[in-house]
Amino acid sequence: MPSSIQVPMVPVVQAFRSDLPTGVVSFPQGRDVLQVLWCPFHHDFPASPWPVVFWRDSAAVGAVLPTPAPDSAADAWHVPAPCVVHPERVAExxxxxxxxxxxxxxxxxxxxxxxxxxxxxxxxxxxEAPSTKLGGYPDWFTGSGEADCEQCGRPMSHLVTVASWECDGASWRTWLPIEDRDEDGGRAIPVDPTGLDIGGVGAIYVFECLACPDRPFTHWYDSD
Structure with a gap:
């Protein structure tokens, strides 16, 4: 995408501290909302949607404007369908x-x-738990990656994974919630409720540095 073109960022993940299990995400002082947005176009390196992270104070938010429509030329498979999430803690x-x-x-x-x-x-x-998630370990698709902070050189922490699928033909047996199964214990819902397609069935992994005051972040792109 040419750098001279400006398009609306697409909202991907929003989480309130009050809705999350304690300790899953380390919120900066004075912030209680995590937002992840991205540019829904392909980028040369990595060839993926490009995420940005915002930490907000919900008490300081004024009138909420309507979400702008994604650019008509945006990749439709990089624009998630709206979903309401019900976070729960899992051990991985x-x-x-x-x-x-x-x-x-x-x-x-x-x-x-x-x-x-x-x-x-x-x-x-x-x-590792598959699917879109906060915290924990990256569920690498093709191979393990790593992210070191460009400011201090320390290893960065996994903040969020945005995945194409919530589970696959193997992992659903243990990771699909009971409430999403049919009466015979099989899958009762689609494995891709958001409609995302990140390089096939890949994912975007966002990392942050907890050692630096400004919490710099970066991301990895993993696809098939």
Missing amino acids: YPSLDLPEDLAEAWQEDFHRLEEAAPLLSYAAHLA
């Missing part, structure tokens, strides 16, 4: 980000798990 563990010594030490345990429960695997069912 790293797989691709698991330290090498632990991954090697636990290989026998993973093997025994898959022998005892052939439909389950550590990476798909017991490690």
